[in-house]
Amino acid sequence: MTTPPKIIDALFLEPPEPLVRALEAIDTLQPGEELLFIVGREPFPLYNILDQAGLLRETEVRKDGAYQVRIRAPG
Numbered sequence: 822m823t824t825p826p827k828i829i830d831a832l833f834l835e836p837p838e839p840l841v842r843a844l845e846a847i848d849t850l851q852p853g854e855e856l857l858f859i860v861g862r863e864p865f866p867l868y869n870i871l872d873q874a875g876l877l878r879e880t881e882v883r884k885d886g887a888y889q890v891r892i893r894a895p896g
Contacts, residue, residue: 824853824854824855826854826855826856826857826891827846827849827850827854827855827856827857828856828857828859829842829843829846829856829857829858829859830859831843831858831859831860831861832859832860832861832887833861839858839860839864840864840866840867843856843858843864843867843892844870846858847870847871847874847876847892847894850876850892850893850894851894851896852894852895852896853893853894853895853896854893854894855891855892855893855894856891856892856893857889857890857891857892858889858890858891858892859883859887859888859889859890860887860888860890861886861887861888862888863880863888864888864890867890871892875895876892876893876894876895877892877893877894877895878890878891878892878893879891
């Protein structure tokens with residue numbers, strides 16, 4: 822059975838709160854777990870952090886213009 826992703830909807834949060842919340846959540850990811858991060862602009866600083874941490878990411882632009890980043894811990 823697949824565990825549903827953790828979701829962080831940061832659309833209406835002011836910087837740096839979206840990044841802070843994302844970092845707190847990725848610190849708790851276990852192998853195979855997933856986080857869905859929704860934010861109003863493309864989170865370039867987060868991409869660098871995820872890449873350095875070895876986490877997998879997939880970004881999609883939603884119809885409403887928000888960015889949805891699916892973050893996975895390998896395993």
